[in-house]
Amino acid sequence: MQVAFELNGDPVNADVEPRTTLVDCIRDRLGRTGTHVGCEHGVCGACTVLVNGEAVRSCLMLAVQAQDERVVTIEGLSGDELSPLQAAFRKHHALQCGFCTPGFITTAHALLTNEPDADQERIREVLSGNLCRCTGYIPIVEAILDARSHYARDGEK
Structure with missing residues (x-):
């Protein structure tokens, strides 16, 4: 499946399996590795990203659920300087x-x-x-x- 969403202010597209998690899409398909994979059960919080401004566990969200949404990772919180x-x-x-x-x-x-x-x-x-x-x-x-x-x-x- 094709999924399209905004990642750190930029439009992105990725070809994913329907069961691909958002964290796997972000890291493996889109190459943004600042978001970490920890427990893969939503318990540790290492994979937390912002979806439309709300903190979500990206290991529990499917990439296809991010269709047309605004996703911000740790990389998107800063520009040339630290946030x-x-x-x-x-x-x-x-x-x-x-x-x-x-x-x-x-x-x-x-x-x-x-x-x-x-x-x-x-x-x-x-x-x-x-x-x-x-x-x-x-x-x-x-x-x-x-x-x-x-x-x-x-x-x-």
Whole structure:
């Protein structure tokens, strides 16, 4: 099947099997490898991408379900410079191996776009579906708290 959607602001087309997951399409067919494949059961959050601004587990979504949608991966959150969240993760040493980082950042971006004043409790609640086995969660939460100032009620500045 042919699937067409917007990926990081660019129109893309891919030939996929009907059962191909969005993460496999993004990585294997379209060559964007920033989104990671972890558990393949929607439990770890490593594959989180934004679909029409909403954080979704791309291992649970079929590529054909993305037809005509706007998909943003970790690569699409920054231009020539790091995004505010990426810079905050770097500043707060909120990554170690980095495997989980794209999922945390896309999840946090969706949260802060909708709730720029999210407090620590809300951040922890939203991140509860993302797993990190190296860094621990304190620097991740601190980074997200720090990045809040770069978000406004109507989206990122």
